[in-house]
Amino acid sequence: MLVNLQVPWVILGHSERRALLNESNDFVADKVAYALAQGLKVIACIGETLEQREAGTTMEVVSAQTKAIAEKISDWTNFLLAYEPVWAIGTGKVASPAQAQEVHDGLRKWLHANVGPAVAESTRIIYGGSVNGANCKQLAAQPDLDGFLVGGASLKPEFVDIIKSATVKSSS
Numbered sequence: 001m002l003v004n005l006q007v008p009w010v011i012l013g014h015s016e017r018r019a020l021l022n023e024s025n026d027f028v029a030d031k032v033a034y035a036l037a038q039g040l041k042v043i044a045c046i047g048e049t050l051e052q053r054e055a056g057t058t059m060e061v062v063s064a065q066t067k068a069i070a071e072k073i074s075d076w077t078n079f080l081l082a083y084e085p086v087w088a089i090g091t092g093k094v095a096s097p098a099q100a101q102e103v104h105d106g107l108r109k110w111l112h113a114n115v116g117p118a119v120a121e122s123t124r125i126i127y128g129g130s131v132n133g134a135n136c137k138q139l140a141a142q143p144d145l146d147g148f149l150v151g152g153a154s155l156k157p158e159f160v161d162i163i164k165s166a167t168v169k170s171s172s
C-alpha cells in the first residue's frame with residue numbers, strides 16, 4: 001500500500017507496536033526485510049524499557065533487537081536505526097546527551113563488530129524520545145547522534161529549532 005501511494009519511508013518496530021501488538025524482534029526483522037525488498041526506506045525503532053535500563057540490560061536489549069534485523073538484511077543502504085528509550089517516548093523524560101551517546105556509540109560498535117566497518121560508519125542512528133526545542137542542540141552535538149525521530153514537538157513551532165539543530169555538528 002505504501003509503495004502504491006509512493007510513500008518512501010516506513011517506521012517499523014515502534015515500541016507501541018512491540019508492546020501492544022506483541023511484535024517480537026524476529027517479527028520486526030521480517031517486516032524490515034520485506035519493506036526493504038519492496039523498495040521502501042526503513043526506520044527501525046529499538047529501545048529499552050525503564051525496568052530494563054534499571055536492571056542494567058540496555059545494551060543487551062538493543063543489541064538483540066539489532067541482531068534480529070542484521071540476520072535478515074544484507075543491504076543497509078536504505079535502512080536507519082532509531083534508538084528510542086521506551087521510558088522517554090511521549091513522557092517528557094528525555095535521555096541525557098550522555099545516556100543517548102553511550103547507547104549510540106554501543107550500537108555503532110556492535111555494527112562494526114558484527115556487520116562490518118563500512119555499515120557501522122554509514123548507518124545513521126537517530127534518537128527519539130521527548131526531543132524538543134530546548135534539548136535538541138545538546139543531543140545533536142553528540143558524535144554518534146545522526147538525527148531525530150520527533151513526535152509531539154513536530155506539531156509545535158519549536159520543530160523549526162529541532163530541524164536547525166541538524167547543523168550543530170557541521171558548524172562547530
Ligand SMILES: O=C(CO)COP(=O)(O)O
Nearest residue numbers: 089090129130150151152
Ligand atoms: O517515537 C515517538 C513518537 O512515536 C517520539 O515521540 P515524542 O517525541 O513525543 O516523545
